[in-house]
Amino acid sequence: MIATTSPGQPTFDPSVGTSDGGIGWAIRDTLAMTGRNLTAMRRVPQVLVFSLVQPVIFVFMFRYVFGGAIEIPGQNYVDYLMPGIFAQTVSFGAINTAVGLAEDKGKGLLERLRSLPMSRAAVLGGRVLADTVRNTVIVVLMVLIGLLVGFRTHTNLPLVIAGIAVLVFFGVALASIFVLIGLSVPNGEAAQAAAFPLLAPLTFASSAFVDPSTMPGWLEWWARRQPLSKTTEAVRALMLGGPTAGPVTASLLWSVGIIAVMAPLAIAKYRKA
Amino acid sequence: MSSHPPSTGSAIVADSLVKHYGDVHALQGVSFQVPTGTVLGLLGPNGAGKTTAVRILTTILQPTSGRAEVAGVDVAAHPHEVRRRIGLAGQYAAVDENLTGHENLTLVGRLNHLPKAVARERSVELLEQFHLTDAAHRPARTYSGGMRRRLDLAAALVAHPPVLLLDEPTTGLDPASRQDLWDVIASLVSDGTTVLLTTQYLEEADRLADRIVVIDGGLVVAEGTAAELKSTLGETVVALSFRHSDLALRATDVLGDFGASHSTTDDSVVSIPLRGGASTVRDVLNLLHAHDLEVGRIDLHEPTLDDVFISLTGTNGARS
Numbered sequence: 217m218i219a220t221t222s223p224g225q226p227t228f229d230p231s232v233g234t235s236d237g238g239i240g241w242a243i244r245d246t247l248a249m250t251g252r253n254l255t256a257m258r259r260v261p262q263v264l265v266f267s268l269v270q271p272v273i274f275v276f277m278f279r280y281v282f283g284g285a286i287e288i289p290g291q292n293y294v295d296y297l298m299p300g301i302f303a304q305t306v307s308f309g310a311i312n313t314a315v316g317l318a319e320d321k322g323k324g325l326l327e328r329l330r331s332l333p334m335s336r337a338a339v340l341g342g343r344v345l346a347d348t349v350r351n352t353v354i355v356v357l358m359v360l361i362g363l364l365v366g367f368r369t370h371t372n373l374p375l376v377i378a379g380i381a382v383l384v385f386f387g388v389a390l391a392s393i394f395v396l397i398g399l400s401v402p403n404g405e406a407a408q409a410a411a412f413p414l415l416a417p418l419t420f421a422s423s424a425f426v427d428p429s430t431m432p433g434w435l436e437w438w439a440r441r442q443p444l445s446k447t448t449e450a451v452r453a454l455m456l457g458g459p460t461a462g463p464v465t466a467s468l469l470w471s472v473g474i475i476a477v478m479a480p481l482a483i484a485k486y487r488k489a
Numbered sequence: 490m491s492s493h494p495p496s497t498g499s500a501i502v503a504d505s506l507v508k509h510y511g512d513v514h515a516l517q518g519v520s521f522q523v524p525t526g527t528v529l530g531l532l533g534p535n536g537a538g539k540t541t542a543v544r545i546l547t548t549i550l551q552p553t554s555g556r557a558e559v560a561g562v563d564v565a566a567h568p569h570e571v572r573r574r575i576g577l578a579g580q581y582a583a584v585d586e587n588l589t590g591h592e593n594l595t596l597v598g599r600l601n602h603l604p605k606a607v608a609r610e611r612s613v614e615l616l617e618q619f620h621l622t623d624a625a626h627r628p629a630r631t632y633s634g635g636m637r638r639r640l641d642l643a644a645a646l647v648a649h650p651p652v653l654l655l656d657e658p659t660t661g662l663d664p665a666s667r668q669d670l671w672d673v674i675a676s677l678v679s680d681g682t683t684v685l686l687t688t689q690y691l692e693e694a695d696r697l698a699d700r701i702v703v704i705d706g707g708l709v710v711a712e713g714t715a716a717e718l719k720s721t722l723g724e725t726v727v728a729l730s731f732r733h734s735d736l737a738l739r740a741t742d743v744l745g746d747f748g749a750s751h752s753t754t755d756d757s758v759v760s761i762p763l764r765g766g767a768s769t770v771r772d773v774l775n776l777l778h779a780h781d782l783e784v785g786r787i788d789l790h791e792p793t794l795d796d797v798f799i800s801l802t803g804t805n806g807a808r809s
Contacts, residue, residue, distance in 0.1 A: 241602060248599045256587035259628055324581030328644065331547040333572040334600040 242335035249342020250349075253316065257350060264350070267312070271305040271358055278425055279365050286426055291456075295370075298362040299379070299451035300424025303444050305358050306387035307415055309351045313391040314407035316343055317398030340486055344391045351387040355380055369455045379454035382467055386447045389471035392478040399485045418444045443470035499558075500525040500652050500683035501546060506555035508541050508707075515541040517707040518555065523685055523700075528678050530698030531687040532798065538707040539687035540580075543656045546685065547577045560652050560683075573601075576645030580657040584640050586630035590621050593629060594644055601648040608647075615643040619673070635666030642673065653677065655686045659693060671696055691798055703801050710801045725763040727770060729777075730786040733757055740782050747773060763789070 257264065278286075278297050288296045317340075320326050329339050359367075359380070369376050394411065401407045421439050422428075428439035439445055447470070449463035501523035508516040516538045523529040531539050544550040546557055548568035557564040560574035584593050591612050598608025616625045619639040624632060629640060638658065645653060655674070659667040674697055678684055688694055694701050695715045703711040703718070711718055731737040734756040741751045741759050747769065752758035763769055770787070777784060 244602075245600060248596060252585065252588065252592075252596050255592065256585065259587040323586075324579050324583040325585060327544075327549060327579055327581075328577060328583040328597075329600070330549045331572055331575065331577040332597065332600045333569055333602065338600075 242337055242341075245335040245338030246341040246345065249338045250345040251342075253342055253346030254349060257346065263312070264354070267305075267309060267350075267354055268357060268361075270308060271301055271354075272361060274304065275301055275358075275361060275365060282425075288427060292366070292368075294362075294366045295368060295456055296452070297425065298359075298367040299455060300422070300448045301362070302355055302358055302379075302383050302451055303386065303422075303424055303448045304419045305354060306351050306383050307390055307419055307444060308411075309347065309354060309387055310390035310394045311408060311411040311415070312350070313343055313347045314394035314398035314401070314411060315404040316347070317395060318401050318407040319404045321399065322403040336487065337483065340395055340482060344388060344395065347391055348384060348388055352380070352384050355383050370457045371455060375454045375460075378464075379451040382447060382450050382454065382464060385471050386443065386467060389443070389474040389478075392475050392482055395482040396478060396485055399482065418442065422448065424448050443467065443474065446470055498524050500560055501529070501685055502558040503542065503546065504556050504558075506542065506545055506557060507553045508538075508545065508550065509553045514707050516545075516552070516555075519704060519707065519709055520555075521702045521709065521712065523683055525683050526678070526681045527699040528674075528684040528686060528697050530694035530701040531685060531704060532689070532691065532694050532701050533687075533704040534689065537704045539704065540656055541707075542704070543577075543579075543654050543685070543687060547575055547654055548572055573648070574650055574652055576648070576650035576653045578638075578642045578645040578653075578655050578658055580660050584629045584632075584637055584644065587628055589626050589628055590616055590632070590640050591625045593640060594647060597644045597647045603648070611647055615646060619643045633666075635662055635669065638662060638666065638670060639673075642670065646677075651681075651683060653682050653684045655684060657687055657689065659688070659690065667693075703798065705801065726790040727761045727763050727773070728752070728788040728790055729759045729761070729773075729784050730755075730788070731757050731759070731782070732785055736782055739780070740777060743776060743780050743782065744773060757785075760790075 279294055283293045286293055397410050398407050401410055421435055422442060423439055423445040428436045431439055446463055446466040450467040453460040453463050499522040503519055503521050506516050506519045519542060533539050545552050546559055548564055548571050559571045562570045564571050594612035594615055595608050598611050616622050621640060659670050686697060700714055701718060702709055737751060737757045737759050741749050744761060747761050749759050749761045752760055761773060
């Protein structure tokens with residue numbers, strides 16, 4: 217059933233196209249890969265819906281089930297809770313980075329991409345960029361859901377947007393960890409399984425849901441200093457009021473530090489994988 | 490390129506390629522050349538090192554030692570230039586299932602740095618040639634196995650590469666889809682594309698390859714045309730089956746002058762090379778009759794690539 221006419225006339229001309237890299241091509245390749253990943257997300261909207269189901273369940277559990285039993289002095293619990301939920305949401309969103317890369321690897325797509333004359337950085341860059349777009353959409357939706365259950369910001373719109381930016385940047389930092397996980401496991405299910413043990417201590421041993429001063433000393437020490445707590449506190453300051461410089465700086469330093477360590481490891485892993 | 494191959498007529502040169510993964514020696518010094526415009530069949534059982542060789546030639550993997558040139562470009566020194574000159578279709582049909590056929594091919598065109606309009610045109614052209622136009626705007630996850638392989642092969646052809654590397658391109662396909670892909674590959678070759686094809690299907694190598702390199706355990710164990718490889722096993726063989734092994738043993742003695750040999754796999758069978766044509770059969774039967782040795786069955790056996798493969802690698806490969 218295939219035409220016997222010539223599918224590929226050998227009209228290859230080595231002078232056409234580019235030689236190695238160039239930052240312009242790196243950006244265009246990254247955008248091409250980002251577009252590809254976003255198209256795939258649009259084609260499977262269920263994944264986006266399921267990414268919202270989990271945080272919404274947490275909102276209902278902590279707002280209506282446990283919330284009455286948790287006392288945060290001088291504050292509505294829902295106002296305290298929602299920034300923690302936002303930070304948890306971007307953290308779990310990073311799992312998609314690992315799953316997406318692991319699936320591309322498992323299906324042999326990475327092999328094809330590595331045989332193309334494209335920028336080496338574009339596969340990882342395009343993955344993280346698309347997941348960042350996705351994370352931003354989900355955080356904005358979660359802010360709206362928060363408003364529905366009684367969450368109220370007490371600052372102004374620019375500061376609320378700054379809060380979302382801090383969250384999204386924290387999401388990029390976590391994505392750089394999950395790139396490495398995605399490249400280290402054989403398939404999407406394994407990536408999923410590897411993620412939870414990492415994310416559980418980050419999200420629950422934190423100031424996201426309760427005041428760390430109620431925890432045992434050793435746990436409180438960690439819960440006060442770890443990146444998700446710092447990000448949650450930065451978002452609380454930006455959306456609810458209070459001194460912002462300390463927590464925002466701490467969150468940004470954590471994010472920059474994580475990226476500085478993990479991105480080179482991830483790129484090295486991609487080159488070798 | 491500064492480094493031209495010594496043999497300018499070869500589109501692919503593999504020179505003493507060695508690849509070790511820890512203690513696993515995937516390749517132990519593999520050398521071969523593929524003259525421009527021809528098809529080389531890289532034949533071997535699972536784990537022989539076929540895919541490792543392809544991954545080195547496509548710059549995906551660095552060899553432990555040895556060197557390789559593709560389209561006159563050194564793989565280690567100028568990997569990016571090699572990537573601009575090759576098309577790779579693997580055993581996994583590496584297409585993005587969530588993208589449509591057209592989007593898959595356009596993406597590969599863009600990543601080959603074709604201008605957007607050219608990438609689109611090329612995609613439409615290839616979809617047409619591979620009879621995927623009707624499915625062009627459906628996500629690839631709705632495609633059949635044969636359609637995915639065709640899309641995968643089309644993706645390898647987007648940039649008109651002069652060298653094509655096909656890693657088990659028809660593994661897992663039904664016979665009709667396999668025939669389709671064979672026709673496409675044959676027409677590519679008639680246009681001057683150089684093809685390296687790995688396969689476990691002997692029939693596939695027989696059909697498509699100008700020359701065959703058999704590798705096993707990371708080593709080249711034989712090389713030549715299909716006809717040359719078959720001739721190493723000699724001519725047509727007559728196999729005589731007897732009721733039991735005693736008769737076969739006696740027949741082997743009686744037929745000593747004809748070069749008879751007792752089969753190693755079935756001790757009731759005697760094999761005789763058919764040197765003198767059909768009259769040999771008559772002489773053999775007359776002689777056996779004179780000795781009261783009754784033959785149960787007579788088979789004529791042409792050497793096939795399967796025989797070559799089995800005698801070289803000690804495995805059956807995969808039969809189609």
